[in-house]
Amino acid sequence: MGKVVEIRWHGRGGQGAKTASLLLADAAFNTGKYIQGFPEYGPERMGAPITAYNRISDERLSIHSNIYQPDYVVVVDDTLIEAVDVTAGLKESGAIIINTTKSPEEVTPLLKGYKGKVCTIDAKTISVDCLGKYFPNTPMLAAIVKVSGIMDAKEFVADMEESFKHKFASKPEVIDGNMKAIERSLLEVKGI
Amino acid sequence: MAIRERLSGNEATAVAMKQINPGVVAAFPITPSTEVPQYFSSFVADGVVDTEFVAVESEHSAMSACIGAQAAGVRAMTATSANGLALMWELLYIASGSRLPIVMACINRALSGPINIHNDHSDSMGARDSGWIQIYSETNQEAYDNMLMAHRIAEHKDVLLPVMVCQDGFITSHAIENIELVEDDKVKAFVGEYNPEFYLLNKENPIAVGPLDLQAHYFEHQRQQAEAMKNAKKVILEVSDEFEKMTGRKYGLxxxxxxxxxxxxxxxxxxxxxxxxxxxxxxxxxxxxxxxxxxxxxxxxxxxxxxxxxxxxxxxxxxxxxxxxxxxxxxxxxxxxxxxxxxxxxxxxxxxxxxxxxxxxxxxxxxxxxxxxxxxxxxxxxxxxxxxxxxxxx
The missing domain is CATH 3.40.50.920 (Rossmann fold)
Known part of the structure; x- marks a missing residue:
């Protein structure tokens, strides 16, 4: 069994955490990896805490359970830190990435003694600046790629441009904004 | 060359159905199988299949429409889960007893109550004696492959029984994973044309489907059905061998x-x-x-x-x-x-x-x-x- 990178996403219904996990799976797939991207469905409603998962590997994945000892955790909404045990099982060799205006030093005390790497990114400001709207998932996707190093950042940028051209074929005006959001996010993740 | 893709189990099932291009798909949405007819109906709307999509008002009607369509002389398919399968119950037996090779995707989900939308096998396991062939799938790849093989098994003259291809709701149905797809033309050649020996709309050789069948013959018909199920084992292995020759993927019992x-x-x-x-x-x-x-x-x-x-x-x-x-x-x-x-x-x-x-x-x-x-x-x-x-x- 080769190295498997396991990622857990925490978000709120409607923020696109599930979509982000699927986009990450897509991006990793495009670099030749074996991937899994799956949400944990609960009582779906806007604003409720939701969880999604990724496994990324060089070899075929056979396990089909949820992820309990993730290498990385991505928190799409910092109000979840007090509602959900976001660091549960998180490996100290890994990292947590939080969408917040705060610095890593400011959020670390809220993480129940987690000793691994704490990274933050202000996805809201980036999203509003680049897209004119608050869609945190594109910045968070860039942040996890940067922090985890699961793929080459340049390759990721090129791949996302292709994906956006395809995905937004009917509204090309949003492609530039999304690409800017990705490039800025790659630079603005704190705590690496 | 196989096509490297990443699809959820539901998408993979819908893609298989697109490549099979059946005459009729009749379905009613129920979690977690809903995406199968949802994706498929977009193929219908885009004109990439010739299928008549029948948006029925219940699963009872979905299976009834499949029975009618298959008896009339075309391939009929559906997808369902849990209580949807339960609502099809009496029709499951009518489909198999009428020897109609309908193919269904069963996206396994717990039967209520209490109400639950997640996976277990209480739905299809309850239907294990309904006369349907049941094939279980570990992954999106197996769900896709089994679907491509299903018609060849169901329609074989020694079988003529409906087939249920099962996979785990959410766990595989909603998880994106790597998959190798077979090219459209190869699927078309593998599945082949549907040429039933007997069908309702054949005016040259009129038949009855589902008439009253009492003490004189019912038992013999059930006996033949039991024999067909026995025959299915050999046919499944033959079809699986042929599939392996096409894809390199080996399947047994x-x-x-x-x-x-x-x-x-x-x-x-x-x-x-x-x-x-x-x-x-x-x-x-x-x-x-x-x-x-x-x-x-x-x-x-x-x-x-x-x-x-x-x-x-x-x-x-x-x-x-x-x-x-x-x-x-x-x-x-x-x-x-x-x-x-x-x-x-x-x-x-x-x-x-x-x-x-x-x-x-x-x-x-x-x-x-x-x-x-x-x-x-x-x-x-x-x-x-x-x-x-x-x-x-x-």
């Missing part, structure tokens, strides 16, 4: 994983078999001699073959993702132990584990605990408890 040197075996269906492979790989490295048998074809039940494969083990754990509420073990356990007794195989000690009901996540540790328990039975030659549960709070 069941899969044996690391069983060669194993002393004990875990028997488990669908996605949990994947988790079990992950666990067994690690246990084998620790020198623990445990293997897996994953039934693929559950109806017809491969009595001879599965007993031959199981006879050598010291102990066997059979995992059921449904509770039969009979105080006598789950369906897979009952079928396997009954088959062993009938074939005169009394050597292996056999225990049963009910697991994962209503989507309770099946962790690697759960499967590991099952493996360790069956290893203990083999070592001590003692069965302390035949009927067990794993992953439940008691």
């Amino acid at each position: 069941f899969e044996e994983y690391n069983t060669k040197d194993a002393d004990v075996c875990v028997v488990v269906l669908n996605s949990t078999a994947g988790t079990a492979k992950y666990v067994v790989d690690q246990l084998n490295e620790q020198g623990k001699k445990v293997g897996i048998i994953k039934p693929r074809v559950y109806r017809p039940f491969p009595v001879d073959e599965i007993v031959d494969a199981l006879a050598k083990f010291k102990a066997i754990a059979i995992m059921d993702k449904t509770d039969s509420f009979n105080a006598a073990g789950g369906p897979l356990f009952s079928d396997i132990t009954s088959a062993m007794y009938a074939k005169g195989v009394f050597g292996p000690k056999v225990i049963n584990f009910t697991y994962g009901l209503g989507g309770r996540d099946v962790k690697a540790e759960d499967v590991e605990a099952v493996c360790n328990e069956v290893l203990k039975v083999a070592e001590t030659e003692k069965v302390e408890s035949v009927y067990n549960y794993i992953g439940v709070r008691e």
Whole structure:
């Protein structure tokens, strides 16, 4: 069994955490990896805490359970830190990435003694600046790629441009904004 | 060259249906199978299939429409889950008893109540004696491949029975994973044209479908149906061989994983078999001699073959993702132990584990605990408890 990178996403219904996990799976797939991207469905409603998962590997994945000892955790909404045990099982060799205006030093005390790497990114400001709207998932996707190093950042940028051209074929005006959001996010993740 | 893709199990099923291009798809949405007709209806709207999509008002009507369409002379398909399958109940028997080779995707989900939308096998296991061939799928790839093979099996002149292709709701149906697709033209050639010998709209040779059939002939018809189910085993193997020639992917009646040197075996269906492979790989490295048998074809039940494969083990754990509420073990356990007794195989000690009901996540540790328990039975030659549960709070 080769190295498997396991990622857990925490978000709120409607923020696109599930979509982000699927986009990450897509991006990793495009670099030749074996991937899994799956949400944990609960009582779906806007604003409720939701969880999604990724496994990324060089070899075929056979396990089909949820992820309990993730290498990385991505928190799409910092109000979840007090509602959900976001660091549960998180490996100290890994990292947590939080969408917040705060610095890593400011959020670390809220993480129940987690000793691994704490990274933050202000996805809201980036999203509003680049897209004119608050869609945190594109910045968070860039942040996890940067922090985890699961793929080459340049390759990721090129791949996302292709994906956006395809995905937004009917509204090309949003492609530039999304690409800017990705490039800025790659630079603005704190705590690496 | 195969097409490298990443699709959820539901998308993979819908893509298979697109490539098959059936005459009629009739379906009613129910979680977690909803995406199958949803994706498929977009193929209809885009004009990439010739199928008539019938948006019915219930699953009872979905299966009724499939029966009508297939009897009329075209391929009919549907998808459903849980209570949707339950609402089809009387029609399941009418489809098989009328010898109509309808193909269904069953996206396994727990039957209510209490209401639950997540995975277990209580839906399709309840339909195990409805006269449908049942094929179970560990992954999106298997769900896709089994769907491509389903019509060839169902429509074979020695079979003429409906086929249900099962996969785990959410766990595979909603998970994006790598998959290799077969090119459209190859699928078309493999599945072939549908040319039924008898059908309602053939004015040259008029027939009746589903007429009154009383003491004089009903029993003979049931006897023929039973024989068709027996014949299906051979046909499934032939079709699977041909599929392997096309894709390189080998399928049998069941899969044996690391069983060669194993002393004990875990028997488990669908996605949990994947988790079990992950666990067994690690246990084998620790020198623990445990293997897996994953039934693929559950109806017809491969009595001879599965007993031959199981006879050598010291102990066997059979995992059921449904509770039969009979105080006598789950369906897979009952079928396997009954088959062993009938074939005169009394050597292996056999225990049963009910697991994962209503989507309770099946962790690697759960499967590991099952493996360790069956290893203990083999070592001590003692069965302390035949009927067990794993992953439940008691």
